[in-house]
Amino acid sequence: MNTRAGVVLAGVMALALWGSSAPAGAQELSEHAVRSFMEYAWSLTPQQFSKPDGSVIVIDKNKKSEIEVPIDVARDVIKVGRLSAHAQICDLRDDQVLNHRALMRREEAKKKWTQQQLVYISQLHLTTVMLMTGRIRLVEQDGDKQVVVDEKKAPPQTCTEEQRKKIKELVASYVAASPPPNFAAAGQPPAAGAPAGAAPGAPVSTGSTSVSETTVEKR
Numbered sequence: 001m002n003t004r005a006g007v008v009l010a011g012v013m014a015l016a017l018w019g020s021s022a023p024a025g026a027q028e029l030s031e032h033a034v035r036s037f038m039e040y041a042w043s044l045t046p047q048q049f050s051k052p053d054g055s056v057i058v059i060d061k062n063k064k065s066e067i068e069v070p071i072d073v074a075r076d077v078i079k080v081g082r083l084s085a086h087a088q089i090c091d092l093r094d095d096q097v098l099n100h101r102a103l104m105r106r107e108e109a110k111k112k113w114t115q116q117q118l119v120y121i122s123q124l125h126l127t128t129v130m131l132m133t134g135r136i137r138l139v140e141q142d143g144d145k146q147v148v149v150d151e152k153k154a155p156p157q158t159c160t161e162e163q164r165k166k167i168k169e170l171v172a173s174y175v176a177a178s179p180p181p182n183f184a185a186a187g188q189p190p191a192a193g194a195p196a197g198a199a200p201g202a203p204v205s206t207g208s209t210s211v212s213e214t215t216v217e218k219r
Contacts, residue, residue, distance in 0.1 A: 034075050037131075038068060041124040049119045057115045067116045069124075077103065077121055081128025083174065086167045088133055090159035095171040100125060102178035109179045133157065 029037075042064060049057040059067065069077075080103045087096035100122075107113060107121050129135075134157070159167075 029075060029078065031071060034071055034078060037078055037128060038071075038074050038124060040131075041120065041127040042068065044127055045120055045123045057119055059116050059119060067114070067120050069113070069117055069121060073107075073121075074124060077124045078128045080174070081125040082132060083167070083170055084125065085129045085132035086159075086163070087171060088129060089157045090164040090167050092164065092167060092171070095168055096129075098175050099171045101181070102175040105179040105181070 045059055045061075045067075047059050047061060049059065051057065068074075080099060084096045084099045087093070087099060103125060104118065104122060107118060113121065
């Protein structure tokens, strides 16, 4: 396995080992691990994103440095993705959706990101969820390990009633501290994805980060 793949897997293990009651600033991922997560999220970011109104956000894959977000922002997004992953493992789909939407409202409220960057932020969140829930696997192609979406059934993961309750509390706290649902930044892509039938390669989630509701295509 190459270095980057090893760092990502180490990062996933670190995320998984974070206790559900760990403080937000505890057990920080290393800069190297965060950048590896960012790299894989970029590789899975589609070239275009279709909004519910039919308009399309085009992602110029040649302008990576202009679309990626600062590492401190990326680290926070990964933390939120971790919480969404735990919500999915605990079969708290509504909480998972609320958590993702709260993240996007927070980032939209900053009014500093382009539409392309907001798409990337959402993709980084999704990539974190898929890594933690086993929906992403690493395969060797041309002697190098690459990340791919695995359509097979994810390995079973357990969640105790105590963990489920804690995850609900953490999501509720995060949502309560975020801009209200009626917040709307004009011209920004929605927190939820595009509806079914969007252009190939565009996320088609209705707010959940489940792979079954998302189409990812590398171009």
